[in-house]
Amino acid sequence: MIxxxxxxxxxxxxxxxxxxxxxxxxxxxxxxxxxxxDPRTGRxxxxxRVHERLEA
Numbered sequence: 001m002i003x004x005x006x007x008x009x010x011x012x013x014x015x016x017x018x019x020x021x022x023x024x025x026x027x028x029x030x031x032x033x034x035x036x037x038d039p040r041t042g043r044x045x046x047x048x049r050v051h052e053r054l055e056a
Contacts, residue, residue: 008021027053032049034048
């Protein structure tokens, strides 16, 4: 539902019918993760969640 109106995405998911999705407005947020990787092994040393509400 990234950047789209939730009700339209749910309807498309439930009906499995393609449709145009409108861009959502208001309440912008950013979510993700930051990984620290060991360059020798390629394994994650740490993982930090990122979730912030942005000023509109």
